[in-house]
Amino acid sequence: MTSETTPARWTVDAPDSGDFAAWRELFRGYCAFYRVPCPEEKAELVWSWLTDPAHELDGLLVRDTDGTPVGLAHYRPFVRPLHGAVAGFLDDLFVAPAVRGGGAVDALLARLRGIAAERGWNTVRWITADDNHRARSKYDQVAVRTMFVTYDMPPAASVAATGH
Numbered sequence: 417m418t419s420e421t422t423p424a425r426w427t428v429d430a431p432d433s434g435d436f437a438a439w440r441e442l443f444r445g446y447c448a449f450y451r452v453p454c455p456e457e458k459a460e461l462v463w464s465w466l467t468d469p470a471h472e473l474d475g476l477l478v479r480d481t482d483g484t485p486v487g488l489a490h491y492r493p494f495v496r497p498l499h500g501a502v503a504g505f506l507d508d509l510f511v512a513p514a515v516r517g518g519g520a521v522d523a524l525l526a527r528l529r530g531i532a533a534e535r536g537w538n539t540v541r542w543i544t545a546d547d548n549h550r551a552r553s554k555y556d557q558v559a560v561r562t563m564f565v566t567y568d569m570p571p572a573a574s575v576a577a578t579g580h
Contacts, residue, residue, distance in 0.1 A: 426523035427479045431488075435477060436463055438485040442477075446488070446510035450545070466490070476527055478511070478520045487511035487520045489528060493537065504532050506542035509551075516550075525558055 431439050440459050447454035466475040478487040490508040495501075506528060511520045532540050540559075543566055544551055555561070 425481060425518070426520055427483075428476050428523050428527040429479070431466055431475050431477050431485075433467065435485055439463065439466075439475075439477065439488060442485060442488045442510055442512065443508075445512065446508055449510065462490075473507070474531075476524055478524045480515070480520075486515045487524055489524045491528060491531070491540070493535070494541075496538065499538060501538040502536065504528065504535070504537045504540040506540055509542065521554060522558075 440463070443459055443462065444454045462473075465471040465473040472492045474491055476489040476491075477485040478489075480486050488508065488510050489506060491504050491506045493502050494505045496503050509521070509524065511524070528540055531537075541562075542555075542559075544555065
């Protein structure tokens with residue numbers, strides 16, 4: 417059987433307005449994986465970013481043969497002054513546990529690699545938890561692990577909060 421007569425198992429495209437409920441469940445799963453609360457207000461805010469053409473955040477959904485979203489990716493451009501280039505940052509990547517190991521993440525990453533080429537990005541970068549061993553074994557197959565250590569610094573307290 418040729419690929420012309422065998423339908424692809426996965427399709428990847430941008431979310432549309434009818435995908436909110438399915439996307440929200442995937443986003444909740446992603447938040448739960450990292451033990452981060454996911455109140456409805458946060459889901460609605462992130463969805464508004466994804467559906468606003470003027471916002472820097474873009475998204476992808478990977479769908480099964482029935483068209484049901486089973487995974488998501490959120491990404492955006494970022495500048496790399498040291499390299500005089502623009503790159504892509506993959507903020508979030510999640511595939512429903514029931515379909516892991518079946519190629520859905522490969523489809524998402526392949527589409528993101530294509531977007532990087534289309535937009536002239538010189539790389540796609542992401543971070544993951546050190547103990548996310550299953551994902552890291554996949555990432556080691558498709559990307560180069562860097563030696564950079566990440567830090568998070570909270571913003572300065574506001575004048576009103578400190579009284580200064």
